Amino acid sequence: MKKLLFLVLDGLGDRPVFEGKTPLEAANTPNMDELAKEGMTGRMYIVGKNIAPESDVALFCLFGYDPFKYYTGRGPIEAYGVGIETRFGELALRGNLASVDKNWNVLSVRVRVSDEEGKEFVKALENIEIDGAKFVIKHTRGYRFVIKFRAKRNLSAKITNVHPGYMRLGIDIPIAAPLRNWKVKEAVPLANSKGVVLAARIVNEFVRKSYEVLSRHKLNKRRKVKANIALLRDAGNKLPDLPKLSEKYGRIWAAITDRPVEVGFFRLIGMDIIEPPRDFKSMADKINESLDYYDGVYAYIKEPDSFSHRGDWEGKKEVLEKIDEELIGNLRRDVLIVITGDHSTPCQEKVHTDDPVPILIYGAGKDEVQRFGESYIGKLGVFNAVELMDKLEEMSHAHSHHTRRK
Numbered sequence: 001m002k003k004l005l006f007l008v009l010d011g012l013g014d015r016p017v018f019e020g021k022t023p024l025e026a027a028n029t030p031n032m033d034e035l036a037k038e039g040m041t042g043r044m045y046i047v048g049k050n051i052a053p054e055s056d057v058a059l060f061c062l063f064g065y066d067p068f069k070y071y072t073g074r075g076p077i078e079a080y081g082v083g084i085e086t087r088f089g090e091l092a093l094r095g096n097l098a099s100v101d102k103n104w105n106v107l108s109v110r111v112r113v114s115d116e117e118g119k120e121f122v123k124a125l126e127n128i129e130i131d132g133a134k135f136v137i138k139h140t141r142g143y144r145f146v147i148k149f150r151a152k153r154n155l156s157a158k159i160t161n162v163h164p165g166y167m168r169l170g171i172d173i174p175i176a177a178p179l180r181n182w183k184v185k186e187a188v189p190l191a192n193s194k195g196v197v198l199a200a201r202i203v204n205e206f207v208r209k210s211y212e213v214l215s216r217h218k219l220n221k222r223r224k225v226k227a228n229i230a231l232l233r234d235a236g237n238k239l240p241d242l243p244k245l246s247e248k249y250g251r252i253w254a255a256i257t258d259r260p261v262e263v264g265f266f267r268l269i270g271m272d273i274i275e276p277p278r279d280f281k282s283m284a285d286k287i288n289e290s291l292d293y294y295d296g297v298y299a300y301i302k303e304p305d306s307f308s309h310r311g312d313w314e315g316k317k318e319v320l321e322k323i324d325e326e327l328i329g330n331l332r333r334d335v336l337i338v339i340t341g342d343h344s345t346p347c348q349e350k351v352h353t354d355d356p357v358p359i360l361i362y363g364a365g366k367d368e369v370q371r372f373g374e375s376y377i378g379k380l381g382v383f384n385a386v387e388l389m390d391k392l393e394e395m396s397h398a399h400s401h402h403t404r405r406k
Contacts, residue, residue, distance in 0.1 A: 001251070002363065002396040003335040004296040005287060008062070009323065010055070011305025013344025013357040013374060014316070023304075023316040023347065024358065025373035029324035032360065035337060036372040039362035042380025044388065045354070046343050051169060052176035052352045054234070058342035059265045064389035065242060067173055073157050073236020074174065074261060079146040080239060081264030082138050088238045089154030091199050094261075096163060097121050097143040097227040100211070104229070106182035109165050110143050110309070111227040117219055118142050121227050124217055128209045133202045140260045147232065149202050155237055156195040160188040162207050163233035165351065174234050176352035184229065203232055244270035249393050251295040256286055262300060271298070280323055284330035291335055301327070308345035316347060336363040336396050338388075339372070356382060364395035 018026035046053045046061050053061070056074040060067040075092035079085070086092040097118060099107040113121065122139035133151040140146060149155060161167070164182040166174050168190075187203040189196040210230035220226040245253055247270075255266040256274045263273055274290060276299070277283050283299060290297045301323060307316035331337065337360075344355035358374050367378035383391075 001295065002400045003291050003294075004251070004392060004396055005291060005331070005335050005337045006296065006298045007301070007337070007339045008298070008342050009301050009304050009320075009339065010342055011308045011345030011352070012341025013346070013355050014308065014313070015346040015348060015355065017313045017347055018317070022374050023313050024320055025371070025375060027317045027320040027324070029320060029328075029372065031324045031328040032339065032372040033370065035328070035339070035362040036360055036376070037370050038366055039337075039360055040365055040367045040380050041358065041360050041369045041372060041376050041378040043356035043374065043377055043382045044340060044359045044385050045356045045382070046385045047173065048354075048384060050354055051173070052354045053343050054166065054174045054176065054352065055342050056234070056261050056265065057173055058385070059262065061385035062342065062388060063245060063269065064248065064386060065269075066386055070240045070242055071173060072238050072240045074234035075146065075148075075157075076236040076239045077264040077268070078140070078261040079138075079148055079264070080267065081260035081262070082140055082146060084136060084138060084146060084148055086148055086236065086239055090148055090150050091155040091157060091202070091235055091237050092146065092148040093203070093232040093235045095137075095145040095147055096231045097145070097214075098229050098231045099225050099227060100184055100229050104184040104211075106164060106184060108225055109163065109182065109231060111225055113143050113227055115139075115141060117227075118144070120219060121214060121217060124213050125210055125230060128206060128213060130202055130205050130209075132198070135206070143227070144260075145230075146260065147206070149199075151198060151202065153198055154195050155199040155202070156191065156193060157199070157235040157237045158190040158196045159200045159203065159235055160185065160190065161233040162187050162203060163231040166233050179349060179351045184231065187232075199235065203235070206230070207232060239268065242268050246270055249389070251393075253296040253298065254290050254294040255298040255300075256283070256290065257298070257300040259300060259302070266298070276300070280326035281330060284327045288330075288332045291332065304341075305345050308347050309350050311347050311350050313347040333363075336361070336392065336399070338392065361392070361395065364399045
């Protein structure tokens with residue numbers, strides 16, 4: 001069994017913006033191109049056509065867990081990642097500090113605040129009182145937080161999102177919404193039971209009161225873009241029951257990430273969590289070191305997605321070049337290497353789309369492709385992400401001899 005490195009570049013997939021080239025294709029990436037020349041390339045739908053995935057659903061698919069079978073909402077997973085466990089009947093949601101005008105037209109769904117500012121805003125929300133419910137709330141990073149409600153009656157997760165950027169596919173899978181004149185929505189019950197109606201009422205009351213509290217917060221007096229409302233999304237009233245990854249594939253994994261939703265998911269499937277370093281070269285060193293002790297290592301890089309959401313294709317191109325030089329260029333080569341994205345975030349759209357992501361696998365054979373990018377589809381072809389882990393395990397066992405460590 002060959003060791004496996006799974007490197008995810010958040011929001012990697014894009015569309016042509018540089019004279020017919022995507023940011024990845026326009027970037028100078030000699031190290032990824034070298035891996036492409038000696039490896040295999042293709043494109044991968046994360047969930048499927050016409051489904052623009054969120055990052056949590058992407059994790060299920062990338063690691064071989066069918067979200068239509070296992071998914072129970074992002075809220076409980078993200079809360080679990082920061083030490084808040086959701087018991088059945090409690091309701092956990094992901095929250096954003098956002099900005100709206102007086103008519104609740106959305107000015108920004110993710111206000112750029114420091115961790116210190118984010119903590120202060122979220123602390124103010126702790127003082128909200130909700131009729132018939134209690135809650136715990138915790139700031140995670142920047143504009144992000146998680147919240148869990150508890151009431152005398154079991155709460156149902158069958159409600160729509162307040163956050164206008166995310167819809168639901170039926171009542172199960174969240175999908176990204178097109179970026180068009182967003183306005184804050186009320187949570188709407190998707191069933192007529194008392195637990196559903198109560199959940200929607202509690203969420204709506206919290207959002208209304210968050211606007212009252214944050215609008216008069218002292219930090220907003222000096223801010224041009226005010227963090228004046230809490231947008232909630234992706235409710236869940238229980239944690240998913242997931243088989244351990246080691247039981248499925250007989251491989252001991254570690255994940256290098258501090259992203260709460262990933263920490264929660266990977267803990268649920270039995271992976272060890274390693275604190276990530278803050279620069280790309282140190283990330284390469286941490287990956288190489290971790291592969292001495294683990295059969296599989298997952299590593300997450302956020303930066304490409306951040307530039308995509310801002311519509312900054314020049315910035316995305318430049319950060320991909322930096323990742324290639326400082327991270328990819330310093331990785332060991334005696335393992336099976338996978339480089340891909342968890343979804344596409346085209347810079348023109350500034351939101352997740354259903355576009356398939358480029359994928360590169362090195363260390364298990366080669367094709368004729370000479371570069372890594374969305375336009376270069378080699379031997380891997382086009383497939384769905386839920387198939388990936390089985391493919392990797394088959395390749396790992398078929399190419400179990402070790403080559404030179406770089």
